[in-house]
Amino acid sequence: MQDGGFLIVAVDAIAREATLFAALWFLVGGIDDLAIDLVYLARCVRMRLSGRRAPVLDSLTSEESEGPLAIFVAAWDESAVIGAMLRAALTRFDHPDYRIYVGTYPNDLATVRAVADVAAQDRRVRLVIGGADGPTTKADCLNAVWRALLRDEAAEGMPTRAVILHDAEDLVHPGELRVFDHYLADHHAVQLPVLPLRHRKSPMVSGHYIDEFTESHGKQIVVRQFLGAALPFAGVGCAIRRDMIGRIAASRGGAPFDATSLTEDYELGLTVAEMGGRSVLARVSECSGGPPVAVRAYFPASFKAAARQKARWMTGIALAGWDRVGWSGGLFEHWMRARDRRAILAIPVLVVAYLALFAWVLSLATHRLGGTAPPAIAPALELLLLVNCVLLAWRVAVRAWFVHRIYGRGEALLSVPRMLVANIVALAAARRATSLYFGMLAGGAPRWDKTRHEFPDDPEGAAA
Numbered sequence: 001m002q003d004g005g006f007l008i009v010a011v012d013a014i015a016r017e018a019t020l021f022a023a024l025w026f027l028v029g030g031i032d033d034l035a036i037d038l039v040y041l042a043r044c045v046r047m048r049l050s051g052r053r054a055p056v057l058d059s060l061t062s063e064e065s066e067g068p069l070a071i072f073v074a075a076w077d078e079s080a081v082i083g084a085m086l087r088a089a090l091t092r093f094d095h096p097d098y099r100i101y102v103g104t105y106p107n108d109l110a111t112v113r114a115v116a117d118v119a120a121q122d123r124r125v126r127l128v129i130g131g132a133d134g135p136t137t138k139a140d141c142l143n144a145v146w147r148a149l150l151r152d153e154a155a156e157g158m159p160t161r162a163v164i165l166h167d168a169e170d171l172v173h174p175g176e177l178r179v180f181d182h183y184l185a186d187h188h189a190v191q192l193p194v195l196p197l198r199h200r201k202s203p204m205v206s207g208h209y210i211d212e213f214t215e216s217h218g219k220q221i222v223v224r225q226f227l228g229a230a231l232p233f234a235g236v237g238c239a240i241r242r243d244m245i246g247r248i249a250a251s252r253g254g255a256p257f258d259a260t261s262l263t264e265d266y267e268l269g270l271t272v273a274e275m276g277g278r279s280v281l282a283r284v285s286e287c288s289g290g291p292p293v294a295v296r297a298y299f300p301a302s303f304k305a306a307a308r309q310k311a312r313w314m315t316g317i318a319l320a321g322w323d324r325v326g327w328s329g330g331l332f333e334h335w336m337r338a339r340d341r342r343a344i345l346a347i348p349v350l351v352v353a354y355l356a357l358f359a360w361v362l363s364l365a366t367h368r369l370g371g372t373a374p375p376a377i378a379p380a381l382e383l384l385l386l387v388n389c390v391l392l393a394w395r396v397a398v399r400a401w402f403v404h405r406i407y408g409r410g411e412a413l414l415s416v417p418r419m420l421v422a423n424i425v426a427l428a429a430a431r432r433a434t435s436l437y438f439g440m441l442a443g444g445a446p447r448w449d450k451t452r453h454e455f456p457d458d459p460e461g462a463a464a
Contacts, residue, residue, distance in 0.1 A: 008372070009368065011359055015356055017354050018353075021349075025349040026353070029342070030388060030391030031391075039223045043223070054283050055285070057285065060283065065067070065182065067159050067160050068159045068160055069162055072103070072142055072164065073085075075115065077135070079113070080452075080455075084459075088171065088172070090122055092172055093172060099126060101148060102125065104141075105135070112436050126450070137446050138264060139258050139260075139264035140259040143257050146163075146255065160242050162239045162241050163240050163245050165239075166237065169453035170236050173293045173294060175238065175284075176295070180282075184239060186278070187278045188241050189279040189280075191279065191281050193213075193281070195214065195291075195295070197296050197299075199298055205300065206301045207302075208421050210403060211399055212422065214402045223282070229333045230329065231273070231328070231338070233266065235266075240268070246270060261316060262320065262436075263312070263315075263317050298454040300452075301454075303425065307429045310426060310428075311429040311433040314343055314344055315440075317340050317435075320440060321341065344430060351427070396419065399419070400416060403415045
């Protein structure tokens with residue numbers, strides 16, 4: 001009986017202390033998110049008072065082209081999608097002067113053949129075969145493409161106007177190159193929003209990317225820009241002016257992309273800011289009241305693939321990024337970098353929160369079986385939980401609103417249960433990210449840990 005009583009007391013203590021620990025950190029995170037929301041609302045009020053609205057694609061102006069636009073695509077084991085992606089891009093792009101450079105590997109003959117088939121039919125596509133077998137890192141592949149661009153510039157005597165990054169599964173927007181032309185006139189780099197495609201077979205796992213990217217590129221990056229903090233690139237739908245990427249290459253021994261990084265796109269955006277460059281998130285409407293000009297793509301549909309992808313992001317940004325890019329900049333820059341890295345810190349809090357939930361269920365069950373009253377919750381803890389519930393309700397509503405703006409009511413409703421899916425994926429990703437990070441600390445070379453990609457069978461229908 002004494003042992004049973006001790007067990008009940010221990011379970012009650014675990015439930016109480018775990019709840020307090022998780023609730024305190026949830027409060028910190030909730031206040032952090034609320035601060036971002038308030039800044040976003042302040043920006044909206046300022047724009048409304050000034051009469052400013054998001055520009056429309058047909059209203060954009062651009063200077064006379066200073067050279068072709070070079071689109072870089074790194075492709076390792078992408079034979080299933082790269083051919084369709086290139087054909088769709090060549091059909092969809094509404095621009096007179098561009099080239100698509102596709103980086104491949106000599107030991108990936110299937111992808112080489114797929115690119116060569118398209119290049120044989122359209123001279124705007126350049127097949128680049130790197131010197132080393134793959135996979136290396138995406139950045140290493142992009143550096144091989146950069147060297148091919150330099151050779152073309154030297155042979156033709158005409159510099160490229162800008163370098164644009166895309167992935168092998170991207171569904172490009174017809175007007176995106178016109179958007180780049182317009183904004184590159186007075187910016188060094190431009191990032192378009194990324195909008196994941198709906199995946200009918202995976203509304204929950206693939207769908208949670210809809211929620212995250214819609215809020216990130218609809219609010220969080222907008223707030224960074226409003227505060228004057230550096231804008232990280234998404235790795236797709238971003239353009240860097242030729243003079244800026246040339247300066248970056250010169251500072252890195254001739255290679256603009258850091259081959260030792262797992263998230264070279266994120267770091268490239270910070271590097272542009274550190275070198276005094278101006279970046280902008282270009283939110284341009286297709287038409288008045290219409291959706292934004294954006295890059296669309298399918299994201300991982302399986303839990304395992306999503307966890308692998310999130311692990312790479314978590315390793316490169318939250319773990320290795322802490323070591324690599326540090327904490328330079330002012331107050332707002334420090335705030336944004338802390339938000340970038342808080343994902344890995346939030347994982348232990350989530351684990352403790354789920355432990356607390358399990359402990360409370362176990363506590364109630366043991367008290368019911370023993371015929372004793374469950375422990376009362378302290379008033380201070382009760383107030384803390386109430387505040388967290390209000391912040392959570394606000395968080396859910398805000399995310400659903402952003403999703404509703406782009407994807408409609410159905411996806412907005414699904415965004416609520418998908419928060420749980422996102423948490424579970426993050427937990428699995430954190431475990432893998434920790435292993436990857438310690439492997440890098442031990443001297444292991446970073447490798448391209450990519451996932452299988454899909455490209456829509458009907459690009460026009462998917463874009464609609």
